[in-house]
Amino acid sequence: MKTEKFKVGGMHCKSCEMLIKDSLEELGVKDISFEKEIITITFDETKISLEDIKKVIGKEGYKAE
Numbered sequence: 078m079k080t081e082k083f084k085v086g087g088m089h090c091k092s093c094e095m096l097i098k099d100s101l102e103e104l105g106v107k108d109i110s111f112e113k114e115i116i117t118i119t120f121d122e123t124k125i126s127l128e129d130i131k132k133v134i135g136k137e138g139y140k141a142e
């Protein structure tokens with residue numbers, strides 16, 4: 078398992094966080110937490126790449142940096 082921390086732009090409220098959390102949980106991402114615009118996640122890098130995770134966040138309308 079790998080833990081990564083990066084910035085997500087475009088989040089304004091708790092529902093933005095919940096939306097991202099739900100779509101990442103569907104991918105099997107765990108321990109999702111937010112601190113302002115910074116997201117911290119833990120995932121199995123043999124099953125999903127950070128790039129794919131960021132793409133999913135992009136599809137929800139946010140900008141993962």
Ligand SMILES: [Cu+2]
Pocket residue numbers: 088089090091092093094
């Ligand atoms: Cu929002």
